[in-house]
Structure formats: structure tokens, C-alpha cells
Amino acid sequence: MKKKRPRQDNANIDKKFVTEQGRCGLDVIKNDLSSNPCCVHGPTIIFKRNTYPGCDGRQFYACAACRDKKDCHFFHWVDEKISEEKRTRWQEQIDLARPSETHSQEYDRLCKVRKADAKDRIYCTTCCQLLTRKEASLHRPCNLRIPVTDELLNQPSLLLTPKESSKYEAQYLFACKSVDVIINLLEGISANKVLCVGAPRIHEAIVAKQENCMSSLMLDIDRRYSAFYSPGKFIQYNMFNHHFFDGEDAKQVYLEFISEGENLVMVTDPPFGGRLELLAETLSSIQNDWRNQNKKEESSILPMFFIFPYFMEPQVMESLPHYTMLDYQVDYDNHPLYSSGTKGMKNGSAVRIFVNLPPKQFPLPEDGYRYCKLCQRWVNLKNKHCTLCKGCMSKDGREYRHCSACGKCVKPSWKHCGECNSCKPQDHKCGEYERLQQSALCFKCGVAGHKRKDCPSVQGIQDDTREPLKKKCKKKKEKQKIYE
Structure with missing residues (x-):
């Protein structure tokens, strides 16, 4: 009887496998990508999945761009030797994926x-x-x-059907009003060249309006745009591994663009489900390329607009600590939630612009925003300044209220819970979060009471009281239909 093939690990799927002890995590292992094997989307990334607390997961190569094996089947264990036959098959797949026309x-x-x-x-x-x-x-x-x-x-974005794969290249396009606001922000900081990593609507607006004294180069993974722009205006590009699909010729066009002109600004609208560690590495690579091409000092900063949801701010700050979130709500034409239509979120779009320059340099439209002299930035009209918190604390466009018991501003719908000793949603279960925190085990050492990022073993602290789980991680050999 033929045995059923074991389920394959997939690198970028953010699906969390729930166990009795908690949830597993997926780590990105940083290394020199030039030594990694390539799939059709460029150099692969090393990932490590921790299947249960205390288990040091097995490392594997997988696609940098796709978070679903249906979009890219590449998978290979790092500790397994790569045969010449397998390399040949991988190269055949890359050759087959190349377009018929240059x-x-x-x-x-x-x-x-x-x-x-x-x-x-x-x-x-x-x-x-x-x-x-x-x-x-x-x-x-x-x-x-x-x-x-x-x-x-x-304006090819009006002609092309937006792709809807939420785990590969989902395309959500800025509404016209948001395009105008972003263009005004670029003009406000005297940008004369814009590097659009994604963000096709911004690129279209700049190319169409030659009188605004700005030029643009778009880097995007969607090859369809090459039918509408010259090689000097569009480059097929993977923002998760800094890969140029057309090789050194395309990379040279990019390097020449970022080296000409002082007032270069980068605008990126990445997939919201992408790994921020990889995006941060790409932004750092572009920053370094700009410095090297223009012979800038290490302290020089390339202005960047990073567009992402506000509820991901803690993760953005962890990967991009020098960025600040603006209050402007970015609307989309074709997103079911992040739009100003009837089907959008009741408090407006959750998408914001993160910048690496002082926020006071970015004035927002006066019809919905005001300038706070104390915070020295533009904020939503409903975002009232709190003298106790010393800031405009609202994140989602509503007017927050200060809770004296918590000592901070909270959402207006939250109520202070005496049992939890903090403000919580009205339908919460008292102590549930704390109980989960106490019972959840660390995926590094297998001990309860802290998370993996706060684990003493990660921080180099020795603790003789910790006992790792005795359960061993089983290694499963996986086979691939295409790449194996």
C-alpha cells in the first residue's frame, strides 16, 4: 500500500499551527543570498519553522515572494546536498518562466x-x-x-485586471484622492526623482504629468507593465530579495537612476502579508546603493514612504525603528476594507504612511487634518492632544479618551476592567489574555512566562532552572512534483 506523502512545510505561509502548548513560529535566517539556490523569483530565503516549544526547527530554502506553494513550489532542506540534476531542473524552470519577448x-x-x-x-x-x-x-x-x-x-492600471492572490502579488490600487495627496507630499519635500517600488498609480501620475518636474522609475514584480513602459521607466523586480529579473542591464538602469539628482525619494506599497524582515533588508540595500552611487556619508538618509496598516506599527517599528507613522488615511479603489466606500471600515482606511523624516515636513489636507503645535505634526481632526500622555494618541481616526487608572489613552469603546486592571473591549473574558500568556511556552527554551524574542537563552543569559522539552523534532523528507 502506497504511503501518503507527508505535508510539506512552506516557507512564507503565515498560517500558524496550533499545538497543545501554543503556536509555532517561522523565522527568517539572514545570510548572503548569493549563496542560496534560485527559483523563478530570484534567490530563495532560508526559513526555520519551530513546530512546538523548545524545538529548534529545521532550516529550509523557499521562495522569497510567494507565501503559498501553489504560486511557487520551490522547497529544499538546507542540510541536504544539492545535486547537479536538481540544479539543472531548477534552471529549466527558470528558463521556462522567461517571457518570449525582451x-x-x-x-x-x-x-x-x-x-x-x-x-x-x-x-x-x-x-x-x-x-x-x-x-x-x-x-x-x-x-x-x-x-x-x-x-x-x-494609465495601464485602469486596463490591467488587478491580481488577487493574497499570498503572492495581490494588487490594490490607490484612490485618486490619495494619489494627489502623496504627490503633494513629494512636492512638499522638493522631490525631483521618485523610485516607486510597487505603487503603480504614483508612477502613472508622475509620468503623465511631465510639468511637475519629477521623473519616476517603477520596480514591480508584475511583468505586464513592461508592455506599457520603456526599460528606463519600468523594471521587473522582487522587493523581498532585491532581485532584478532582467539581470545586470536592468540593475544598471536602477543604479543610474538613483545616482542622478539629489532629491530622490522612494515610495513603496508592499503586500501587507509580506515578511517585514525581508522588506527591511531590501530598504537597507536600496539605501546603501544610493549612498554608494552618490558617495554619501553613512549618516545620510534617503527619504522613504513606507505604506502599511497602522495596526502593524509595532512590527514596523521593530524592523524600521527610525520611521514615524503619519495620520493620513490612504484609500484604495479596489480594496474591500481600506476604502472610503460603504463597504470600507467604519472609521476609515487603516492604511498609513510611515516616513523616515520628521513628520512636521508633511502637511496633510486641511479638510480632515490639523497641525498640532505640541506634537509638531499633522493629525486627524478627531485626534485630540492629551496633556497627560503628552501627545495625540489616536491611531484609528477616532477620538481616544484618557483612562486615569491605566495612565494612558485608550479606544473610546473600551472599558476599564477592575479584575484585569486595564482597559479592555466590553466583550472580553477577564484574565483570558494573562492566562494564555502564563501558559504559553517559549518556542526557544520551552519554558512558560516569556516569549521567544525575550528568551534568556537568546539574550545570552544562562538559567539553570530551565528544562528543555524532551520531545524531539522529527525530520521529514519532502518530495516535490516540479523541483525534485
């Missing part, structure tokens, strides 16, 4: 299509190609969009 050939096609009338322009959504009416007969089984106006050629 970026320059696609740009030549764009120039040809632009000369035709709008009614004779066609976009094949199946093959992701611009066509003329004479070429339509070769794409009869495909889905064709006719006509393609100048507006659609200049």
Missing part, C-alpha cells in the same frame, strides 16, 4: 501600437500583449479588449 521588444511593440487609431488598438489579456487589429487573428481563442485609448496606454 523588454525592448515589448517597448517597440508599444511604439507601433501608439501610431494606430484607438479603435485599431487591442490588448490581449490572455497573452498580456498589445496588438493591432491586423494581429488579432492570431489571438482568436484569447480574451481581447477593444479599443485601447491613449488614457489606458498612459
Whole structure:
């Protein structure tokens, strides 16, 4: 009887496997990516999954961009030897994934299509190609969009169907109002060049408005944009491993762009489910490239806009400690929650802009925001300054209230619980969080009372009272349909 194949670990899935002792964690192991094997999305990342408290998980290589094995099947244990046969198969998969036309050939096609009338322009959504009416007969089984106006050629985000894979390249596009605000913020700090890592709507707005004295280069993993922009305006790029799909030629275009002009600003709108450790490494790499190309001192700062939800602020601050969150609520056109429509969040979008410059340099629209002289930054009109907390403490756009018992500002819907001795949601169960904290075991040493990041063993502190779990982590050999 054929044995059932064991379930494969997958690198980037943030799914948490619940055990009797608690939940497992997934660690990113930092190393020189040039020594890691490559998948179709560039150099892979080393991950380690801790399956239960006290178990030192086994390390494995997996895709940097995809958090679901359906999008990228790459998987290999770090401690297993890589055979030449396997390397050959991996390279075959990379070769098969390359587009049939180069970026320059696609740009030549764009120039040809632009000369035709709008009614004779066609976009094949199946093959992701611009066509003329004479070429339509070769794409009869495909889905064709006719006509393609100048507006659609200049704003391809209106033409392209947004991808919806929440674990790979989900595409949510800024609303027009948010685009205008971000452009105004860029102009306010005298930006003349903008590096858009993602953020296609920002790139489109800058390219379309040549009179604003700004130029833009977009780095994005979506290859479809190469049909609408020249190699000097768009580069296919993986923001989770700083990988340029078109090799050194594309990287040279990027380096030349960031080396020309003093007032360069970077804007990035990464997937909200991506690993912040990897994004922080990429931002650091871009910062270092900018310094090296312009011969800047180590203390020089490349201004960056990092767009992410406010409820991820603690994680952002952990990976990007020098960033500050602005109060502006970024709206999206096609997101079910982060929009100003009827289906959006009741308190407005949860997405904010994190910046690495003083927040007072970024004035927000006066119709919904005000300047707080004490905090020296622009805040939401409902974000009242608390003299006790010495700041405008609201995060979600509501007016927070100060709790004297807690000694801090809390959400207006929360009530102080005497049993928990803190403010909690009205429907909470008293002591539940504390009981979970006390019973949950550390995934590093297997002892209750602290988390893995606060573990004494991580901090180099020896504690003879700690007893590691006796259970051993079983190593499972995995097989792959494509890469094995």
C-alpha cells in the first residue's frame, strides 16, 4: 500500500499551527543570498519553522515572494546536498518562466501600437500583449479588449485586471484622492526623482504629468507593465530579495537612476502579508546603493514612504525603528476594507504612511487634518492632544479618551476592567489574555512566562532552572512534483 506523502512545510505561509502548548513560529535566517539556490523569483530565503516549544526547527530554502506553494513550489532542506540534476531542473524552470519577448521588444511593440487609431488598438489579456487589429487573428481563442485609448496606454492600471492572490502579488490600487495627496507630499519635500517600488498609480501620475518636474522609475514584480513602459521607466523586480529579473542591464538602469539628482525619494506599497524582515533588508540595500552611487556619508538618509496598516506599527517599528507613522488615511479603489466606500471600515482606511523624516515636513489636507503645535505634526481632526500622555494618541481616526487608572489613552469603546486592571473591549473574558500568556511556552527554551524574542537563552543569559522539552523534532523528507 502506497504511503501518503507527508505535508510539506512552506516557507512564507503565515498560517500558524496550533499545538497543545501554543503556536509555532517561522523565522527568517539572514545570510548572503548569493549563496542560496534560485527559483523563478530570484534567490530563495532560508526559513526555520519551530513546530512546538523548545524545538529548534529545521532550516529550509523557499521562495522569497510567494507565501503559498501553489504560486511557487520551490522547497529544499538546507542540510541536504544539492545535486547537479536538481540544479539543472531548477534552471529549466527558470528558463521556462522567461517571457518570449525582451523588454525592448515589448517597448517597440508599444511604439507601433501608439501610431494606430484607438479603435485599431487591442490588448490581449490572455497573452498580456498589445496588438493591432491586423494581429488579432492570431489571438482568436484569447480574451481581447477593444479599443485601447491613449488614457489606458498612459494609465495601464485602469486596463490591467488587478491580481488577487493574497499570498503572492495581490494588487490594490490607490484612490485618486490619495494619489494627489502623496504627490503633494513629494512636492512638499522638493522631490525631483521618485523610485516607486510597487505603487503603480504614483508612477502613472508622475509620468503623465511631465510639468511637475519629477521623473519616476517603477520596480514591480508584475511583468505586464513592461508592455506599457520603456526599460528606463519600468523594471521587473522582487522587493523581498532585491532581485532584478532582467539581470545586470536592468540593475544598471536602477543604479543610474538613483545616482542622478539629489532629491530622490522612494515610495513603496508592499503586500501587507509580506515578511517585514525581508522588506527591511531590501530598504537597507536600496539605501546603501544610493549612498554608494552618490558617495554619501553613512549618516545620510534617503527619504522613504513606507505604506502599511497602522495596526502593524509595532512590527514596523521593530524592523524600521527610525520611521514615524503619519495620520493620513490612504484609500484604495479596489480594496474591500481600506476604502472610503460603504463597504470600507467604519472609521476609515487603516492604511498609513510611515516616513523616515520628521513628520512636521508633511502637511496633510486641511479638510480632515490639523497641525498640532505640541506634537509638531499633522493629525486627524478627531485626534485630540492629551496633556497627560503628552501627545495625540489616536491611531484609528477616532477620538481616544484618557483612562486615569491605566495612565494612558485608550479606544473610546473600551472599558476599564477592575479584575484585569486595564482597559479592555466590553466583550472580553477577564484574565483570558494573562492566562494564555502564563501558559504559553517559549518556542526557544520551552519554558512558560516569556516569549521567544525575550528568551534568556537568546539574550545570552544562562538559567539553570530551565528544562528543555524532551520531545524531539522529527525530520521529514519532502518530495516535490516540479523541483525534485
